[in-house]
Amino acid sequence: xxxxxxxxxxxxxxxxAMRQINPDVVAAYPITPATEVAQLFSQFVADGKVDTEFxxxxxxHSAMSACIGASxxxxxxxxxxxxxxxxxxxxxxxxxxxLRLPIVMPEVNRALSAPINIHGDHSDTMxxxxxxxIQINCENSQEAYDSIIQAVKICEHPDVxxxxxxxxxxxxxxxxxxxxxxxxxxxxxxxxxxYKPERFLLDVDRPYTLGALDLQDYYFEHKxxxxxxxxxxxxxxxxxxxxxxxxxGREYGLFEEYRMDGAELVILVMGSTAxxxxxxxxxxxxxxxxxxxLKLRIFRPFPFKELSDALRGAKALAVMDRSDAFNSFGGxxxxxxxxxxxxxxxxxxxxxxxYGLGGRDIGLDAIKGVYDDLKKMTETGKVExxxxxxxxxx
Amino acid sequence: MAEIKxxxxxxxxxxxxLEAGTAAEFETGNWRSERPVRDMNKCISCLIxxxxxxxxxxxxxxxxxxEEFDLKFCKGCGICAKVCPPKIQAIKMVxxxxxxx
Amino acid sequence: MAxxxxxxxxxxxxxxxxxxxxxxxEAALATGKYIQAFPEYGPExxxxxxxxxxxxxxxxxxxHCQVTSPKIVVVLDETLIGQVDVTEGLQEDGSIIVxxxxxxxxxxxxxxxxxxxxxxxNASKIATECIKLDKPNTPMxxxxxxxSDFLKLDGVIRDTEHKLKKKxxxxxxxxxxxxxxIKRAYEEVRGE
Numbered sequence: 001x002x003x004x005x006x007x008x009x010x011x012x013x014x015x016x017a018m019r020q021i022n023p024d025v026v027a028a029y030p031i032t033p034a035t036e037v038a039q040l041f042s043q044f045v046a047d048g049k050v051d052t053e054f055x056x057x058x059x060x061h062s063a064m065s066a067c068i069g070a071s072x073x074x075x076x077x078x079x080x081x082x083x084x085x086x087x088x089x090x091x092x093x094x095x096x097x098x099l100r101l102p103i104v105m106p107e108v109n110r111a112l113s114a115p116i117n118i119h120g121d122h123s124d125t126m127x128x129x130x131x132x133x134i135q136i137n138c139e140n141s142q143e144a145y146d147s148i149i150q151a152v153k154i155c156e157h158p159d160v161x162x163x164x165x166x167x168x169x170x171x172x173x174x175x176x177x178x179x180x181x182x183x184x185x186x187x188x189x190x191x192x193x194x195y196k197p198e199r200f201l202l203d204v205d206r207p208y209t210l211g212a213l214d215l216q217d218y219y220f221e222h223k224x225x226x227x228x229x230x231x232x233x234x235x236x237x238x239x240x241x242x243x244x245x246x247x248x249g250r251e252y253g254l255f256e257e258y259r260m261d262g263a264e265l266v267i268l269v270m271g272s273t274a275x276x277x278x279x280x281x282x283x284x285x286x287x288x289x290x291x292x293x294l295k296l297r298i299f300r301p302f303p304f305k306e307l308s309d310a311l312r313g314a315k316a317l318a319v320m321d322r323s324d325a326f327n328s329f330g331g332x333x334x335x336x337x338x339x340x341x342x343x344x345x346x347x348x349x350x351x352x353x354x355y356g357l358g359g360r361d362i363g364l365d366a367i368k369g370v371y372d373d374l375k376k377m378t379e380t381g382k383v384e385x386x387x388x389x390x391x392x393x394x
Numbered sequence: 395m396a397e398i399k400x401x402x403x404x405x406x407x408x409x410x411x412l413e414a415g416t417a418a419e420f421e422t423g424n425w426r427s428e429r430p431v432r433d434m435n436k437c438i439s440c441l442i443x444x445x446x447x448x449x450x451x452x453x454x455x456x457x458x459x460x461e462e463f464d465l466k467f468c469k470g471c472g473i474c475a476k477v478c479p480p481k482i483q484a485i486k487m488v489x490x491x492x493x494x495x
Numbered sequence: 496m497a498x499x500x501x502x503x504x505x506x507x508x509x510x511x512x513x514x515x516x517x518x519x520x521e522a523a524l525a526t527g528k529y530i531q532a533f534p535e536y537g538p539e540x541x542x543x544x545x546x547x548x549x550x551x552x553x554x555x556x557x558x559h560c561q562v563t564s565p566k567i568v569v570v571l572d573e574t575l576i577g578q579v580d581v582t583e584g585l586q587e588d589g590s591i592i593v594x595x596x597x598x599x600x601x602x603x604x605x606x607x608x609x610x611x612x613x614x615x616x617n618a619s620k621i622a623t624e625c626i627k628l629d630k631p632n633t634p635m636x637x638x639x640x641x642x643s644d645f646l647k648l649d650g651v652i653r654d655t656e657h658k659l660k661k662k663x664x665x666x667x668x669x670x671x672x673x674x675x676x677i678k679r680a681y682e683e684v685r686g687e
Contacts, residue, residue, distance in 0.1 A: 172559050218406070
């Protein structure tokens with residue numbers, strides 16, 4: 001069962017997970033608020049606590065490039081980044097997924113510049129949502145720690161072979177110390193197992209070419225394979241989450257249904273705000289209001305089918321986006337959720353709230369206000385305003 | 395030349411993986427408009443053409459140059475003639491049609 | 496302590512407001528509580544007003560919003576009063592602990608508080624005598640342990656000693672002084 005109960009910040013929890021994974025290669029470049037992850041890890045390297053080859057690089061683009069080289073060579077490779085760092089990596093993110101390299105990257109959500117801001121919102125990972133990476137969003141340090149360990153197993157599964165980023169909210173989680181249960185080093189090591197890639201470039205007995213020109217005649221087929229791998233990842237994510245639960249008592253799925261039994265008013269949200277929403281849901285339920293929360297954990301692959309099943313009984317649904325898609329119809333999470341519900345015969349009334357940009361605090365009252373709006377919607381049967389901006393000064 | 399049947403996405407090896415040595419199956423000889431001709435009286439067997447040939451079409455025997463080129467693969471790029479030392483100039487590129495068999 | 500307890504620390508950059516929130520959080524964890532400890536990040540400069548926060552509860556803490564109505568406020572530097580609204584959002588039955596030479600009554604007048612309890616302790620003097628440095632954060636933790644009354648002093652001392660031994664492995668001479676300062680402030684804090 002579970003090992004130590006310790007106090008760790010999100011960044012410390014992520015670094016501890018990396019230590020227990022003991023990757024062959026880590027290449028990283030510092031960026032607030034994710035700097036500590038690689039910094040703490042480099043201390044583990046210096047102290048001889050891991051066997052990792054730590055590559056200091058001159059940018060995040062190079063960090064991802066080095067990880068791609070290492071991973072193609074047959075190594076278990078990791079890096080960590082945030083915000084502008086992830087944006088600078090963007091070109092290489094597509095290459096990692098296109099070459100089917102199971103790189104795992106702790107990522108700390110931070111607003112994208114400009115205006116420059118170091119605090120937590122989801123604009124960075126949302127800008128990377130179509131890079132072919134698995135995206136796991138975490139509510140707190142515990143989930144971040146558990147999910148990084150699971151991600152290794154998910155990515156390296158022969159049906160998947162895709163990279164994954166595991167995110168938590170900048171400062172709100174990354175710099176907040178809270179209680180987490182850690183696995184023992186041995187448990188973690190056994191859970192992820194040894195990395196035995198089927199093909200790797202340093203295999204001198206079976207040489208091959210990777211990343212050759214792939215034009216009109218084959219590119220489409222290779223991309224179709226990648227799409228299929230993403231589809232299959234859903235199943236593997238659930239399997240690994242179940243196995244983790246069986247072994248360590250904390251089960252994970254594509255999303256968490258919190259007080260969804262008979263829930264009529266539902267908020268769908270990712271990240272730390274899900275935790276705050278749980279507090280509100282508990283209070284509302286005490287007062288007899290049928291409030292529920294659907295916390296999305298896996299944004300890519302997007303669980304269309306499973307989500308629409310889970311939301312079947314809701315009367316009104318608020319999708320909360322911590323980033324905007326700029327002149328699309330609502331935020332990126334809203335687009336996908338709304339599209340998933342299109343084929344339902346009886347759809348809930350659906351509305352979108354863009355909130356918390358640049359780390360703007362979202363308190364209990366603001367969330368309560370959203371449930372009040374949902375209640376009003378069910379009474380009038382109408383959605384007054386589909387896209388709303390929550391907590392911005394007019 | 396027989397049409398190669400292209401594989402569908404389900405049959406292809408995952409990812410953009412090309413097995414090593416596939417160049418041997420890809421005959422570039424039909425790209426050629428000029429072919430190299432070696433004057434064995436001038437050739438000093440320095441092997442510079444052999445090193446530089448991108449298609450391994452220069453044929454060695456017992457460590458010495460031969461008159462022959464592997465025309466299945468020689469695409470007539472002319473690198474061998476270009477790198478042949480200026481004082482030697484043993485290789486000439488000759489238009490295919492005129493020398494045609 | 497079935498209810499959630501929220502604490503806000505006020506200090507100046509360099510006085511250890513962040514560190515003490517972490518130390519206090521860890522000491523509470525050692526007694527089996529669920530905890531959070533987090534600083535407010537902004538432009539960080541030595542001397543600039545900073546805040547940090549603690550949450551403690553017997554049950555798991557799921558909320559991750561800011562602390563806006565603390566039960567206890569701890570002020571490491573009384574020169575902040577007037578510059579920063581240290582009593583902002585303080586609960587009606589809450590408490591504030593200030594590092595000052597003033598008596599609790601005098602401080603209560605200065606802060607203009609009515610229902611809340613005011614505690615004072617000269618933590619700077621204690622720190623200067625025990626640690627030989629005006630670092631009022633650890634003595635103020637001693638005062639907080641006394642005022643909040645849900646952690647045992649022995650436990651806090653034991654846990655803090657353990658933590659400081661790790662943090663100050665290269666400077667072990669400061670550990671004893673820090674522990675003494677916690678004990679002294681615990682004894683010397685007065686309230687009204």
